[in-house]
Amino acid sequence: MANSAEFIYEGDRTGVLLIHGLTGTPTEMRLVGKGLNRAGFTVVGMQLAGHCGTEDELLATTWEDWYASVEAAAETLRGRVDHLFVAGLSMGALLALRLAARRPEWVDGVGVYGATFRYDGWSIPWTGKLSFLLPWFKRFGIGRKRSFIEQPPYGIRDERLRAQVSSAMFSGDSAAAGLPGNPWHSLAELYALAKDVRKSLHTVTAPCLIAHAVEDDVASVGNAQLVESRVSGPVEMLLLGDSYHMITIDRERRTVIDRSADFFQRIVTGARPTRVAA
Template identity: 40%
Template sequence: MTDAALDTLLGPNGFYLPRGSSAVLLVHGLTGTPAEMRDFGRQLARQGLSVACPQLAGHCDSVAALKASRWEDWYDSVERCFEALAQRHAQVYVAGLSMGALLCLVLASRQRTRVAGLALLSPTFFYDGWNMPKLRQTLFLPLILYSPLRYVFAWQEPPPYGIKDERVRAMVTAVLQKRDSQTADKVGHFKTPATVIWQSRRLIRAARRCLPQVQQPTLIVHSTEDDMASIRNAYLVRDEIGAHQVEICFVDDCYHVLTLDKRKHEVAARVAGFCRGARPASEHLPQYLYPLHAKAA
């Protein structure tokens, strides 16, 4: 595949950092952008890993484009980029953030002999973090999703936007307040249409069904302070995934967006180490690592 063809698959805001023979396919989160993965990708590249991150279908564009996309379209963006990387690199690992982690699970279940391993960052099956209103999840959201209201309603994400680092959060807030034509390119959409939430729920169901079929070595990284998705999500993956080699690492002093927050360097180092050391799952007994960083007693 030519460089031009790969650029087309990556999209206008995607990126590719060619380095070593092993590659990592990064997948950004729902309503996010490749920008949230770029610095993280650079850190992996410094460790000798080639890195690619595609722009998911419907993202970095208008709200109408986002509403028109389905989870299958997001997955197609991931799979096509994976195929391109597999033609260029001896091994391809996948690493996804939040809903991006779920897309990685679906890919791994369908490409069992080709995906070398998975790094799941803040995998999200339940929106049960400390900043998620319980009434919204249990009462209002179901009423909206299962009625015609889902075609007109949108959910405004409140601060802290998954980011504990005040400097980074201030930068995101400044971009949102500016509201220029490139806001979606830079930080994504912070007002999520209900139809997109509906699609995310379809993805959650599909990814959970895929968990027992995922056999590759897996690293799960989750914050103990995640504002959007509690560590219950990490335990669910550990308990239901089919892989024998599973590592769970908890991090402190950060929220949901691990690739931008205070522990991003430690998380990147752990992911890089995992990608350099992962071997076929059949060679390992189950193992769990607790934690990467724990809260002080």
């Protein structure tokens, strides 16, 4: 059975829902959550359906299940706050954007951290970059028990932190650092989600803070530029030069925290973001 790694930090009447990535865990959002809470926000780090357990438990879920768990968590949190912000890392960023598209009346702003529509970063081997073919594999029942095993640098530029995370990842405790690999069929679900979100980006009117590592090893900065160019609401872009994919825990996490807190607070007080998407 999946372990619960969710966290809640009580603050004021402004809430932030944090969403982790595919095969990940709320732990990857915890430092951002603590930082936002110190700035006064009420923060919930949710756990996606099927995550923090076994590979079979993950494979038993679809992207619709993952999104349903996001909407349920958002509905619970919005009942306790006056303003609701949602922020996600990697696939979590896509789920945050989908919530903003489908429930615009709920979402005051979005934190888009390392958005991953495609695995096209510099560390992804050519076989991984062909993973967009996986929906076809799943459709024909090919490779249900196959996974892409995570490879160094595991989205982390800081070498000491990388060693700690990789040790936890391969320890068997998926609630601590997630699964060590991405099952093919779960990746197929991610690509189905990405296709759905891509089609609805133009309906996102909430202000978006798009934070992405320039040298993202997993998802190129083109993923962030896709969001910037297609959403309809105001946009601020934060490009990070000393991090890899896991920007919520890597060397510039404090910059992510500070910019996010400032971005959300300005929206609450009625100030608009300074840069608008083309």
